[in-house]
Amino acid sequence: MLLLLLLLLFSGTKLWHLVKNHDLPLRFWVNVIKNPQFVFDIHKSSITDACLSVVAQTFMDSCSTSEHRLGKDSPSNKLLYAKDIPNYKSWVERYYRDIAKMPSISDQDMDAYLVEQSRLHGNEFNTLSALSELYFYINKYKEEILTALDRDGYCRKHKLRHKLEQAINLMSGSS
Template sequence: MLRTASSPDSLRSRTPMITPDLESGTKLWHLVKNHDHMDQREGDRGSKMVSEIYLTRLLATKGTLQKFVDDLFETIFSTAHRGSALPLAIKYMFDFLDEQADKHQINDYDVRHTWKSNCLPLRFWVNVIKNPQFVFDIHKNSITDACLSVVAQTFMDSCSTSEHKLGKDSPSNKLLYAKDIPNYKSWVERYYADIAKMPAISDQDMSAYLAEQSRLHLSQFNSMSALHEIYSYITKYKDEAVLSSFSCQDNQFK
């Protein structure tokens, strides 16, 4: 807190008054950015000041977590350092995408790369990174959520084929891993190339694999419980579901 007998206009413009003391003539001010102020340039200056204050702490936190982020990315984007064999479904799915690209004469590498990124890393892994409570019985508070959002954004940038042009006004979460992303991108490219070199999976082998997975996990799922959850959902949203059904029928007739 800062006490001032006569606060200058520049201080008053960017720091909101909390309570005036009418007897002594002093005023109490919080040293925080005034988000309601109309002067955009003053707000930008305050935001820049806050960013610089926390930059050292931000870099220290990144240094602490760097090894864990590297280990995570290397494990995901590797066919050798996984602790277990690459699931057959991934190889089968990537080969299917390559076959479709060949069938439609799509030779652009970026297109094939984007297809594979969208169907696995960006569809599955980003959700797991951003929402660990989907997998683990944990509580994710707002601070943890913000940190995981930075890691998830870095993960998405690593899967992109476009160049990320950054400047001094770029957000800190983009600048934080800017030097690491080219290395992560090389891991993604190597991962897709290594999978392409693996022996093809036949339809019979894939069917046998899925049947074996169903057998192994048969006792882990309760079909009646799943039906109960679906029933509860339909009961709650039955009016919306009926209206949506009628709307689809009307569109078909049109």
């Protein structure tokens, strides 16, 4: 339940955009792209590994918000798809813009959905491991996260900083 609370804490902040745009691609999708053997029962040859590294780099560059200056000393894997990156970036921007335009759901509907998902998948998920990972991540970036919660009007209104501090204190007391 704490995991769900922490996810909801960041749903209304600019920090959530950073998490969506950086951690999800970097920690999940790039890992799956570069290591398909984690998902599929396959052997990855060195040639396949090199090709997947290029695809993963292209994906990371497409999700990046910064501009990459390329020159004669740039790695070949960045040069290979350099002309396509602006097009891919526009796809990523449109994806997030479309999500932002979606109607928001009520807290009650979200709670009901999360409770149902928790019931359906409760035995498939190592909650303690997930909580531990979230705790270490939040503890590492605690000041930045708390500052972001202070700056966001929605978060101040719902006292999310206080709720997160309570969760951190609860987790640090049980570790």
